[in-house]
Amino acid sequence: MRYVTIKDIANVLGISKSTVSRALSADSWNVSEETIRKVVETAEKMGYRKNEMAVNLRNRRAKTIGIVVPEAVTSFYLQFTATVQRILQPYGYRIILTLSDEDFLTERSNFEIFDSYRVDGILISSCHHRANLEFYNGFIRRCIPMVFFDRTVADLECSSVRSDDYHSAFFLVEHLIYKGYRRILHLAGPDYIRNTAERLRAYRDVLKKHGIDYRPELVIPAGVDEKDGAEAMNRILDSGVDCNAVFCFTELQALGAKKVLQERNIAIPADMAIACMSGTKLATLVHPGITAVEQPLDRMAEETVRLLLAKIENPMAPSENVVLPANMVIRSSTEK
Amino acid sequence: MRYVTIKDIANVLGISKSTVSRALSADSWNVSEETIRKVVETAEKMGYRKNEMAVNLRNRRAKTIGIVVPEAVTSFYLQFTATVQRILQPYGYRIILTLSDEDFLTERSNFEIFDSYRVDGILISSCHHRANLEFYNGFIRRCIPMVFFDRTVADLECSSVRSDDYHSAFFLVEHLIYKGYRRILHLAGPDYIRNTAERLRAYRDVLKKHGIDYRPELVIPAGVDEKDGAEAMNRILDSGVDCNAVFCFTELQALGAKKVLQERNIAIPADMAIACMSGTKLATLVHPGITAVEQPLDRMAEETVRLLLAKIENPMAPSENVVLPANMVIRSSTEK
């Protein structure tokens, strides 16, 4: 149960622990070949493993990146995290993944955990447009490298990476129109998520472009979850709103909406089309009947890491705000 | 950028750092009310946050649990992890999540990371039945609390939690038979995953029960991924094997198989039914056309944590092997 330390190795070999430390470090100059050999051998034999906590304490940096994601129901954020981890591995960084569960107080406590562990940087997909603005700013002022991704936040002097909500949404809604749907309802996101406004703007612009009147009653604010989508869809059907397509804010909403349609035996997409912005390749694969535009997950991870490493290298470097084009791939397996 | 330490607080207040430490600890007896008040106040004001690395080094335990999962494509393991985290939160444990990517060498290096961080316990869903057996045993011998979940391993003196593969598979295959499918093909898992054998056994037993001849050519070994499922399905169709239903080992296989059927314009489930064991509620929701049995995700997380905490409390306690009944819920939205 007890772990082997450099002191143990030093004792066995009858040398000092600094020599052991030197021999074990990557750039072990100033140590004889012979000593290195002996030390490495003994370490191996005794099952020595460097205590990262001690190293980090001594070096005053944790070699750790904290990530906050809003939900764990879709696999989008896990895939993102996995990609980030893969990219960061060679740099020797490890990851602490935390969940805000769409709650900004939880998000705050996650940041406190990061603080306790003296993380070298933070990646965050924010659950609320402004609730934690001041909080974020505290970290930014303390020069803790931070990058927002996917769900970014406006009015903040901080790097960010998001996909092009406006053009993706535009593309998607226009696709519905080309397919012949003209009475398109929009299940909008909550107003505390930044992306909501962009997509709504796209929705209105598409209508205008195609000479369709904008009807405010066709924009229904809803939450982000499956149950939000289901509730909204039930309300829509019950109220007899005249529409034949629904453009959802989230994948989960879309799934909820779809479930309701199925329960009520309404065919998709013949009677009613459902469309959403989707997180992952897999998601678009498993959503027959739901038309979706893919988010560029891998590129998002790459860009996010790039910006983070830049900040870590030079905390004073100017922020960069990247907007990625979506993969304009429409998938809907029942449509072909 | 620099962090406030107890020494800073002590200096400001003109008292010793041991007093500060005592005042800040939960059970601060032997410190005057007055001092506590002053210290807490100043700490707050200065933005003090305890350095967990230092605490852990001093206390010789990391208050950290390591988790290894084999894949991040489905959301099953992320949901599992999220649940575990929620349960472990009140105990003050934090989680390091690592990915083996179905590769046992990566899995090994994940364990080494855990070792470096002196984790208090390990939760693992193994990617290989036996490749790392000796490796696991090393940890077990060193009394590092460990619990296997979902993909467990036989012949190991270690606690584990898995769902009842045999009965779930039996139930699922029998369901296909009741639906009228009798020429059922089995896309088996790889032989290095333990669950494979159990499900195969169930498959054979169901056939026997219903007086259907077991035909070895209907059992096709395949990998675990989507592409494995797709490849297998293509081979099946090309070789003209006579079957009208497929029982898949994984959700991903099933998705791959389904994709192929769709590409070839073969209706599901009219011409050919696909069934699989599924990880999550969401998955069964989004897999129309695929019949699935749910795994009891939340109970699995609860049981796993329970066994782990038991081991942490008493490393010498006997191991426990829990087999959870699956949620015998058949979902297939196009079938109703």
Next chain:
DNA sequence: GTGAAAGCGCTAACAC
């Protein structure tokens, strides 16, 4: 009730 001192495991001057 408080302070002084030792030490968790490691690295990095600084001597020699």
Next chain:
DNA sequence: GTGTTAGCGCTTTCAC
């Protein structure tokens, strides 16, 4: 090339 020493930030005896 190697040993000695100090210290990262914290907790915990042990005095007083």
